[in-house]
Amino acid sequence: MSDAIPCDASCPVRRAANLVGHKWTTLIARDLLSGKKRYSELLRSVSGISPRLLTERLRELEAAGLVSRTVFPTIPPSTEYELTELGKGFEQVIQAMAVFGASLPDPD
Amino acid sequence: MSDAIPCDASCPVRRAANLVGHKWTTLIARDLLSGKKRYSELLRSVSGISPRLLTERLRELEAAGLVSRTVFPTIPPSTEYELTELGKGFEQVIQAMAVFGASLPDPD
Numbered sequence: 638m639s640d641a642i643p644c645d646a647s648c649p650v651r652r653a654a655n656l657v658g659h660k661w662t663t664l665i666a667r668d669l670l671s672g673k674k675r676y677s678e679l680l681r682s683v684s685g686i687s688p689r690l691l692t693e694r695l696r697e698l699e700a701a702g703l704v705s706r707t708v709f710p711t712i713p714p715s716t717e718y719e720l721t722e723l724g725k726g727f728e729q730v731i732q733a734m735a736v737f738g739a740s741l742p743d744p745d
Numbered sequence: 746m747s748d749a750i751p752c753d754a755s756c757p758v759r760r761a762a763n764l765v766g767h768k769w770t771t772l773i774a775r776d777l778l779s780g781k782k783r784y785s786e787l788l789r790s791v792s793g794i795s796p797r798l799l800t801e802r803l804r805e806l807e808a809a810g811l812v813s814r815t816v817f818p819t820i821p822p823s824t825e826y827e828l829t830e831l832g833k834g835f836e837q838v839i840q841a842m843a844v845f846g847a848s849l850p851d852p853d
Contacts, residue, residue: 649846650775650839656849657842658768667758702850726845731758733841734765737834738757741764742810 656701657730661686661694666720666727669704673719698724764809765838769794769802774828774835777812781827806832 657663661683668674668682680691695718698704703724707717720727765771769791776782776790788799803826806812811832815825828835 647851649843649849651772651846652849652851653842653846654768654771657765658771660762660766663762663766664759723848726848729841730838730845733837734761735757737765737838738759738761740831740834741757741760743755 653730656698656703659694659697661690662698663727663731663734665691665694665698666703666724667731669718669720669724670728670731673707673717676716676718679718703727761838764806764811767802767805769798770806771835771839771842773799773802773806774811774832775839777826777828777832778836778839781815781825784824784826787826811835 664683664686665679668679674682676691676695679695680686680688683691686694695704695706699706703721705719705721707719709715709717772791772794773787776787782790784799784803787803788794788796791799794802803812803814807814811829813827813829815827817823817825
Protein backbone atom coordinates (compact mmCIF):
# COMPACT_ATOMS: atom_id res chain seq x y z
CA MET A 638 0.00 0.00 0.00
CA SER A 639 2.43 2.67 -1.15
CA ASP A 640 0.32 5.50 -2.40
CA ALA A 641 0.90 9.22 -2.53
CA ILE A 642 -2.00 9.97 -4.88
CA PRO A 643 -4.41 12.39 -3.19
CA CYS A 644 -7.60 10.66 -2.10
CA ASP A 645 -10.12 12.74 -4.03
CA ALA A 646 -13.73 11.96 -4.86
CA SER A 647 -12.74 9.21 -7.32
CA CYS A 648 -10.69 7.31 -4.70
CA PRO A 649 -12.33 3.98 -3.78
CA VAL A 650 -11.21 4.31 -0.15
CA ARG A 651 -13.05 7.63 0.06
CA ARG A 652 -16.10 6.09 -1.58
CA ALA A 653 -16.15 3.36 1.07
CA ALA A 654 -15.33 5.89 3.81
CA ASN A 655 -18.45 7.86 2.92
CA LEU A 656 -20.38 4.79 4.09
CA VAL A 657 -18.10 3.18 6.65
CA GLY A 658 -17.40 6.65 8.04
CA HIS A 659 -20.69 6.51 9.88
CA LYS A 660 -20.04 4.33 12.89
CA TRP A 661 -23.62 3.06 13.05
CA THR A 662 -23.67 2.11 9.38
CA THR A 663 -20.89 -0.39 9.97
CA LEU A 664 -22.64 -1.84 13.00
CA ILE A 665 -25.94 -2.16 11.13
CA ALA A 666 -24.17 -3.86 8.20
CA ARG A 667 -22.45 -6.20 10.66
CA ASP A 668 -25.80 -7.34 12.02
CA LEU A 669 -27.34 -7.76 8.57
CA LEU A 670 -24.46 -9.99 7.45
CA SER A 671 -25.98 -12.84 9.47
CA GLY A 672 -29.25 -12.50 7.53
CA LYS A 673 -32.30 -10.29 7.15
CA LYS A 674 -33.61 -8.55 10.24
CA ARG A 675 -36.70 -6.72 11.34
CA TYR A 676 -36.41 -3.10 12.37
CA SER A 677 -37.08 -4.03 16.00
CA GLU A 678 -34.37 -6.71 15.94
CA LEU A 679 -31.82 -4.19 14.63
CA LEU A 680 -32.82 -1.69 17.29
CA ARG A 681 -31.98 -4.33 19.89
CA SER A 682 -28.82 -5.79 18.33
CA VAL A 683 -27.16 -2.48 17.40
CA SER A 684 -26.81 -1.61 21.10
CA GLY A 685 -27.05 2.09 21.80
CA ILE A 686 -28.48 3.35 18.52
CA SER A 687 -31.54 5.63 18.70
CA PRO A 688 -34.63 4.83 16.59
CA ARG A 689 -34.12 8.10 14.69
CA LEU A 690 -30.53 7.26 13.72
CA LEU A 691 -31.39 3.65 12.86
CA THR A 692 -34.09 4.86 10.44
CA GLU A 693 -31.76 7.48 8.96
CA ARG A 694 -28.89 5.06 8.39
CA LEU A 695 -31.18 2.37 6.93
CA ARG A 696 -32.58 4.94 4.47
CA GLU A 697 -29.07 5.90 3.40
CA LEU A 698 -28.14 2.26 2.91
CA GLU A 699 -31.32 1.69 0.91
CA ALA A 700 -30.67 4.79 -1.24
CA ALA A 701 -27.14 3.55 -1.91
CA GLY A 702 -28.53 0.20 -3.09
CA LEU A 703 -26.87 -1.71 -0.27
CA VAL A 704 -29.96 -2.71 1.68
CA SER A 705 -33.41 -3.77 0.49
CA ARG A 706 -36.56 -3.25 2.51
CA THR A 707 -39.65 -5.44 2.53
CA VAL A 708 -42.84 -4.30 4.22
CA PHE A 709 -45.26 -7.00 5.39
CA PRO A 710 -48.96 -6.08 5.50
CA THR A 711 -49.44 -7.25 9.05
CA ILE A 712 -51.19 -5.13 11.67
CA PRO A 713 -49.13 -3.18 12.59
CA PRO A 714 -47.00 -3.46 9.41
CA SER A 715 -43.57 -4.97 9.95
CA THR A 716 -40.46 -4.21 7.95
CA GLU A 717 -37.54 -6.45 7.13
CA TYR A 718 -34.12 -5.31 5.97
CA GLU A 719 -31.63 -7.36 4.00
CA LEU A 720 -28.25 -6.70 2.39
CA THR A 721 -28.33 -6.62 -1.41
CA GLU A 722 -25.61 -8.36 -3.42
CA LEU A 723 -23.75 -5.03 -3.45
CA GLY A 724 -24.25 -4.65 0.30
CA LYS A 725 -22.71 -8.06 0.93
CA GLY A 726 -19.42 -6.40 -0.04
CA PHE A 727 -19.46 -4.96 3.48
CA GLU A 728 -18.35 -8.37 4.72
CA GLN A 729 -14.69 -7.98 3.79
CA VAL A 730 -14.56 -4.57 5.49
CA ILE A 731 -16.31 -5.78 8.64
CA GLN A 732 -14.03 -8.81 8.86
CA ALA A 733 -10.93 -6.61 8.53
CA MET A 734 -12.39 -4.30 11.18
CA ALA A 735 -12.97 -7.24 13.51
CA VAL A 736 -9.31 -8.29 13.21
CA PHE A 737 -8.04 -4.73 13.63
CA GLY A 738 -10.44 -4.01 16.48
CA ALA A 739 -9.32 -7.13 18.33
CA SER A 740 -5.74 -5.82 18.26
CA LEU A 741 -6.72 -2.49 19.82
CA PRO A 742 -6.43 -1.97 23.57
CA ASP A 743 -9.66 -2.19 25.54
CA PRO A 744 -11.05 1.35 25.88
CA ASP A 745 -12.12 0.68 29.49
CA MET B 746 -19.90 -14.07 9.35
CA SER B 747 -22.99 -15.50 11.04
CA ASP B 748 -23.40 -13.54 14.21
CA ALA B 749 -26.43 -12.65 16.22
CA ILE B 750 -24.49 -11.51 19.28
CA PRO B 751 -25.25 -7.85 20.05
CA CYS B 752 -22.33 -5.61 19.17
CA ASP B 753 -21.74 -4.04 22.58
CA ALA B 754 -18.68 -2.17 23.85
CA SER B 755 -16.59 -5.36 23.91
CA CYS B 756 -17.23 -6.13 20.23
CA PRO B 757 -14.06 -5.72 18.12
CA VAL B 758 -16.05 -4.38 15.17
CA ARG B 759 -17.39 -1.62 17.41
CA ARG B 760 -13.91 -0.93 18.71
CA ALA B 761 -12.65 -0.47 15.16
CA ALA B 762 -15.81 1.46 14.21
CA ASN B 763 -15.04 4.01 16.91
CA LEU B 764 -11.95 4.86 14.85
CA VAL B 765 -12.93 3.98 11.31
CA GLY B 766 -16.29 5.64 11.96
CA HIS B 767 -14.70 9.01 11.42
CA LYS B 768 -14.39 9.36 7.68
CA TRP B 769 -11.30 11.56 7.91
CA THR B 770 -9.50 9.15 10.23
CA THR B 771 -9.57 6.47 7.55
CA LEU B 772 -8.33 8.88 4.90
CA ILE B 773 -5.48 10.11 7.14
CA ALA B 774 -4.49 6.51 7.92
CA ARG B 775 -4.59 5.70 4.20
CA ASP B 776 -2.07 8.45 3.50
CA LEU B 777 0.20 7.47 6.39
CA LEU B 778 0.36 3.86 5.14
CA SER B 779 2.79 4.99 2.44
CA GLY B 780 5.14 6.42 5.08
CA LYS B 781 5.53 9.30 7.52
CA LYS B 782 4.16 12.65 6.48
CA ARG B 783 4.44 16.28 7.56
CA TYR B 784 1.33 18.05 8.72
CA SER B 785 1.36 20.22 5.58
CA GLU B 786 1.63 17.15 3.33
CA LEU B 787 -1.39 15.56 5.01
CA LEU B 788 -3.36 18.76 4.66
CA ARG B 789 -2.74 18.57 0.91
CA SER B 790 -3.15 14.83 0.37
CA VAL B 791 -6.33 14.40 2.47
CA SER B 792 -8.26 16.56 -0.02
CA GLY B 793 -10.99 18.58 1.58
CA ILE B 794 -10.07 18.27 5.26
CA SER B 795 -9.90 21.49 7.28
CA PRO B 796 -6.79 22.25 9.39
CA ARG B 797 -8.92 22.11 12.55
CA LEU B 798 -10.26 18.63 11.76
CA LEU B 799 -6.85 17.34 10.67
CA THR B 800 -5.35 18.42 14.01
CA GLU B 801 -8.27 16.94 15.93
CA ARG B 802 -8.12 13.56 14.18
CA LEU B 803 -4.32 13.36 14.47
CA ARG B 804 -4.60 14.01 18.21
CA GLU B 805 -7.17 11.25 18.56
CA LEU B 806 -4.95 8.84 16.63
CA GLU B 807 -1.99 9.81 18.79
CA ALA B 808 -4.02 9.37 22.00
CA ALA B 809 -5.10 5.92 20.79
CA GLY B 810 -1.46 4.93 20.23
CA LEU B 811 -1.92 4.56 16.49
CA VAL B 812 0.16 7.51 15.33
CA SER B 813 3.42 8.93 16.65
CA ARG B 814 4.38 12.58 16.30
CA THR B 815 7.92 13.95 15.97
CA VAL B 816 8.59 17.66 16.24
CA PHE B 817 11.72 19.02 14.53
CA PRO B 818 13.30 22.14 16.05
CA THR B 819 13.40 24.02 12.77
CA ILE B 820 12.21 27.61 12.43
CA PRO B 821 9.26 27.39 12.20
CA PRO B 822 9.06 23.95 13.90
CA SER B 823 7.88 21.14 11.63
CA THR B 824 5.97 18.07 12.69
CA GLU B 825 6.00 14.60 11.24
CA TYR B 826 3.38 11.92 11.77
CA GLU B 827 3.91 8.20 11.41
CA LEU B 828 1.80 5.10 12.01
CA THR B 829 2.89 3.06 15.04
CA GLU B 830 3.06 -0.74 14.83
CA LEU B 831 -0.50 -0.79 16.18
CA GLY B 832 -1.54 1.84 13.64
CA LYS B 833 -0.23 -0.28 10.77
CA GLY B 834 -3.19 -2.57 11.50
CA PHE B 835 -5.24 -0.01 9.58
CA GLU B 836 -3.81 -1.45 6.38
CA GLN B 837 -6.09 -4.50 6.26
CA VAL B 838 -9.14 -2.29 6.81
CA ILE B 839 -8.10 0.28 4.20
CA GLN B 840 -7.38 -2.46 1.67
CA ALA B 841 -10.80 -4.04 2.26
CA MET B 842 -12.37 -0.58 1.93
CA ALA B 843 -10.53 0.01 -1.36
CA VAL B 844 -11.95 -3.24 -2.78
CA PHE B 845 -15.46 -2.53 -1.49
CA GLY B 846 -15.32 1.12 -2.59
CA ALA B 847 -14.30 0.09 -6.10
CA SER B 848 -17.44 -2.06 -6.36
CA LEU B 849 -19.73 0.84 -5.41
CA PRO B 850 -21.36 2.93 -8.12
CA ASP B 851 -19.78 6.30 -8.82
CA PRO B 852 -21.62 8.89 -6.70
CA ASP B 853 -21.51 11.43 -9.56
